[in-house]
Amino acid sequence: MNVTDFAAAQWTRATGAGVDPHEYRRLTAGLTSLADWGPAFSRTGHAHNACAEQAGSPVSAGEHLLMAARWFHLSTLAPYAEAGRAAAEADRALGRALSVLEPGARRVTGDGFTGWLRGPSDAPGTVIVVPGLDSAKEEFLDLTAALLARGLAVFAMDGPGQGALAATTPVTPHYEQVVGRVVDALGVPRVGLVGLSLGGYYAARTAALEPRVAAVATVSGPFRLDWDELPAPVRDIMTRRAGGAGAARDFARRVDLTGLAPRVTAPLLVVDGGRDVIPGVTNGEPLARLAPHGTYLSVPHGDHLLGNARGDWLFPLADHLAHTLTGAAV
Incomplete structure (x- = not known):
């Protein structure tokens, strides 16, 4: 399956998971190979991590971290040599988000x-x-x-x-x-x-x-x-x-x-x-x-x-x- 067809097949799964549909469209439109999927989605996760560091409030930071967790997870849907690391990043981002948004978690x-x-x-x-x-x-x-x-x-x-x-x-x-x-x-x-x-x-x-x-x-x-x-x-x-x-x-x-x-x-x-x-x-x-x-x-x-x-x-x-x-x- 080429990356265009794969992105179309994953569309409702990704948006159902809560990522921004416009961001998903922009990201996947720039992919030329299925091998690009994991690295591109992981970069987007890191970008949301960076936004969390610069956020103007703890709530905004937590929301960016939740979004980072989603993108890191979605990076693992295509074959990806760094899938284990991406899953760990997703896990870490979720933990950081909950520490801010729900300290009782x-x-x-x-x-x-x-x-x-x-x-x-x-x-x-x-x-x-x-x-x-x-x-x-x-x-x-x-x-x-x-x-x-x-x-x-x-x-x-x-x-x-x-x-x-x-x-x-x-x-x-x-x-x-x-x-x-x-x-x-x-x-x-x-x-x-x-x-x-x-x-x-x-x-x-x-x-x-x-x-x-x-x-x-x-x-x-x-x-x-x-x-x-x-x-x-x-x-x-x-x-x-x-x-x-x-x-x-x-x-x-x-x-x-x-x-x-x-x-x-x-x-x-x-x-x-x-x-x-x-x-x-x-x-x-x-x-x-x-x-x-x-x-x-x-x-x-x-x-x-x-x-x-x-x-x-x-x-x-x-x-x-x-x-x-x-x-x-x-």
Whole structure:
């Protein structure tokens, strides 16, 4: 894929993550090769870091740092030799932003996970945000904000093979074990889960196997994967994140919720985009149908991660988690 087509394919994902669409257009219009993607996006992240240093107020500095975190993360979407460093820069920028904007935010790190716990210490519910194959906690800041606005505490995490841990750990199909350790570390009796893209599989699997999950939502999550049918770029990403082609093929084979879906007994919202059609990926409708308390929200014009249709799913999803965890109208 050439860089023009790649930039077009990533358009709604990038703008859905919260970067300025005009800045994205200006940056990508100047790229001549896919090899330019990572360095150009990282330079933009550094530019926002520099703006933070010169900002006229702590709030402005924090906002520039949040934007830097987004750009550093997006630099890793194309093959990039410095992807590990860029992910570390994204992680660092997010931490610096929260130290300014939310001094009460707490870094929580354990075996196979790291992330930030945000929100009131006496929140009536806690939600864990689970990223996907090549996403990270920095990509879903707006989702976190929507949950925080409803009075919830939010733990936005990177797990094995994700974000800050991508360079040092491979993906794992046994994500419920990671979430179990997260819940232990947070010290709460129950949690809500929201998983995005492959994170939707992780969240549904965890909800089936971890009894402390009291509410769950998935966005563009796969019900099943067929390795042989997956597009080459997806197989390439999975190969890098799994640590080799054999491990990636085995991982894809395990992504199948057929037997687990009936065990997802917590209230479940499954969100799909009608334009999200990827060969080798079975979308979430069977999960919603087989789960005892599943609800299916299909947005006809939505693409993968529905960055082009955020108003159609973001607020209903946040309401679903808040109402389920607190029992209060939102």
